[in-house]
Amino acid sequence: MKLLALIKKEFYRFFRDPRLIVTMLLPGILIFALYSILGNAIYSEEEEARAYRIYLQGESSLVTVLEEVIKESGDTVEFLPLEDEESAKAEIEEGEAAAILVFPEGFDETLLMGVFGETKPAVRIVYDPSDEASMTFYSIASATLQEIGSRFEIAPQSVRSEPELGREVMTTILPFIIVCFVFSACMSVTLESVAGEKERGTLATVLVTSARRSDVAIGKIVPLACVSMLGALSSFLGIALSMPKLMGMSLGFLGTYSVWSYILLLPLLLCIVPLIVAVIATVSTLSRSVKEASAYTGVLMILVMVVSIITSFVPSFGDWTVVVPVLNAVVYMQRILQGGLPVWQSLVSVGVNLLYTAVLVVIITKMLSSERIMFGK
Amino acid sequence: MKDIVVRADSLHKTFTLSRRQRKLEKTGETKKVAVDGLSFSACRGEIYGLLGPNGAGKTTTLRMLSTLIKPDAGDASVMGHSVVKESGKVRDCVGFMTSELKLEKFFTPDYLFQFFGAMHGMSKDKIAERKRDLFTRFGVNAFAGVKVGDLSTGMLQKVSLVISIVHDPDVVIFDEPTNGLDVLTAKVVTDFLMELRAMGKSVLLSTHIFSLAEKLCDRVGVIIDGKMAAEGTLEELCGGFSLEDRFFSIYRDLKGDVL
Numbered sequence A: 001m002k003l004l005a006l007i008k009k010e011f012y013r014f015f016r017d018p019r020l021i022v023t024m025l026l027p028g029i030l031i032f033a034l035y036s037i038l039g040n041a042i043y044s045e046e047e048e049a050r051a052y053r054i055y056l057q058g059e060s061s062l063v064t065v066l067e068e069v070i071k072e073s074g075d076t077v078e079f080l081p082l083e084d085e086e087s088a089k090a091e092i093e094e095g096e097a098a099a100i101l102v103f104p105e106g107f108d109e110t111l112l113m114g115v116f117g118e119t120k121p122a123v124r125i126v127y128d129p130s131d132e133a134s135m136t137f138y139s140i141a142s143a144t145l146q147e148i149g150s151r152f153e154i155a156p157q158s159v160r161s162e163p164e165l166g167r168e169v170m171t172t173i174l175p176f177i178i179v180c181f182v183f184s185a186c187m188s189v190t191l192e193s194v195a196g197e198k199e200r201g202t203l204a205t206v207l208v209t210s211a212r213r214s215d216v217a218i219g220k221i222v223p224l225a226c227v228s229m230l231g232a233l234s235s236f237l238g239i240a241l242s243m244p245k246l247m248g249m250s251l252g253f254l255g256t257y258s259v260w261s262y263i264l265l266l267p268l269l270l271c272i273v274p275l276i277v278a279v280i281a282t283v284s285t286l287s288r289s290v291k292e293a294s295a296y297t298g299v300l301m302i303l304v305m306v307v308s309i310i311t312s313f314v315p316s317f318g319d320w321t322v323v324v325p326v327l328n329a330v331v332y333m334q335r336i337l338q339g340g341l342p343v344w345q346s347l348v349s350v351g352v353n354l355l356y357t358a359v360l361v362v363i364i365t366k367m368l369s370s371e372r373i374m375f376g377k
Numbered sequence B: 001m002k003d004i005v006v007r008a009d010s011l012h013k014t015f016t017l018s019r020r021q022r023k024l025e026k027t028g029e030t031k032k033v034a035v036d037g038l039s040f041s042a043c044r045g046e047i048y049g050l051l052g053p054n055g056a057g058k059t060t061t062l063r064m065l066s067t068l069i070k071p072d073a074g075d076a077s078v079m080g081h082s083v084v085k086e087s088g089k090v091r092d093c094v095g096f097m098t099s100e101l102k103l104e105k106f107f108t109p110d111y112l113f114q115f116f117g118a119m120h121g122m123s124k125d126k127i128a129e130r131k132r133d134l135f136t137r138f139g140v141n142a143f144a145g146v147k148v149g150d151l152s153t154g155m156l157q158k159v160s161l162v163i164s165i166v167h168d169p170d171v172v173i174f175d176e177p178t179n180g181l182d183v184l185t186a187k188v189v190t191d192f193l194m195e196l197r198a199m200g201k202s203v204l205l206s207t208h209i210f211s212l213a214e215k216l217c218d219r220v221g222v223i224i225d226g227k228m229a230a231e232g233t234l235e236e237l238c239g240g241f242s243l244e245d246r247f248f249s250i251y252r253d254l255k256g257d258v259l
């Protein structure tokens, strides 16, 4: 009953205070706004002079027009005859060439004489949407050609299949970003609620009652974890919604994961929230003031961020990672996003993280009973 | 003899000073004996005052009695429960008031009363009944729905007092009841303490204000350097002198002519 009252109080405190709700949801909204602006800026930004290498097949007077447009913008373009499409594609993927441009036989004549029948001739452009130069060339070319006439079509073709591109971006940075946002969501509520209450002397008021110390600890961790999950979710949505703009890609590939992927992904994501809340609560209980606690938490945040960014550079970890808190969630979220289904590793990771959380709750309970920590000067 | 509700039995408390504290107090000592073998007893229905100069160990003693901190040696019992072994039981029969214990500004007196009632394991009905009684008796009803942060100091004091006795404790322990309060708010507090005595509760308070002790206390214990220097009813202790004069002579006897 006492535990219930403690949990209820924490929720009440949160949901009746508009300020707290705003601080929780604001990051997500800000991220969305910021990334959308950033995404737009990246694609409209004037770049320094580029030298495009384009493989060309077929002939057209439009090529000279295109050349001129590009030269006007200060860049240079070099057209090479297309011999082997596969090796050209490989060059595009490696970023050495920008695109392949294919005009059908007798393109100019067809344009002059008009089109007979339903099918318009199509100009094929092969490019790499994940490469900036290639992407820019593609937008310039398609815009220029479209301006000239509507008697033909443009057939864009990516060297990468769409899901692969999305996956690559998602797997390398998404788990990292998630951890960062989970951490900052946990930080804002936990510091205020634990270190704040300790500093203001309101935690001591609860400790002179006969409420058990373990109830006080759990009565903090559970509601704070729930609230942090909301904050993390808001940030997560902010990223997810602005990702297409930022990356210039669609989220269609998300549909390529199986239901099981999502079923595994969710607990992995959620299990780090109580763990991080517990870590910050531990630090907060030890600290004398919110200021001190946030200094320590800042160091912790950097540590966690470094650990999770490492996973973006080191491609494969052994299964020993299941026992490393937070890192395990990052690694297996990555693996799932890559298309894998590491079932037992994910489940063990969730279990391990919850175990660490429980251990921390015990430690907090011990600290709440320690007069040196709670009432030392 | 009336029945004894609080009995301290040679309580000892030594603090280890951190480097920061040593600097603050300008001392090279790493240990500070705050309470040094203190024994006394307080009886039912009386106001017992611990009287002593700054740093005498009053707050430390009261904290040990309310189980916030543990004695290094010795023990104390409150309503027959040991503060060392049965701290939970002691907490349920003690109401502790001190300026260090704060109420969260965000909540209303109404909510906090309910919350702390629940913290002491009281049933909803019991809490409601107690609230009606106490809020009316101490005039809290008028601002029961106002956030604690918006209350005046006097109101806040009333609310803190009422909440500290939500669980109807037999013993109320009060550290420096009128410290930093204006005369009006101080009167709220002293009236409250006398009301408690009238209700048959036992009150244990600490103060360094002699007039307050003379006005309120049935019995006083004079603490100097963590030790009990003199104890008794006001008449026994003073023997016709004022409490202040008596204190100076006790202090002189103990510490030599340092004043």
Ligand SMILES: Nc1ncnc2c1ncn2[C@@H]1O[C@H](COP(=O)(O)OP(=O)(O)OP(=O)(O)O)[C@@H](O)[C@H]1O
Pocket: A375, A376, A377, B015, B016, B017, B021, B032, B033, B034, B052, B053, B054, B055, B056, B057, B058, B059, B060, B061, B208
């Ligand atoms: N947590 C602590 N750590 C170290 N020293 C402490 C601690 N608490 C109290 N002391 C020291 O113990 C001694 C007794 O302190 P205490 O607060 O009990 O005195 P007091 O009688 O309440 O004095 P005051 O009238 O100033 O409130 C003081 O010298 C104080 O500095």
Ligand SMILES: [Mg+2]
Pocket: B058, B059, B060, B175, B176
């Ligand atoms: Mg004191």
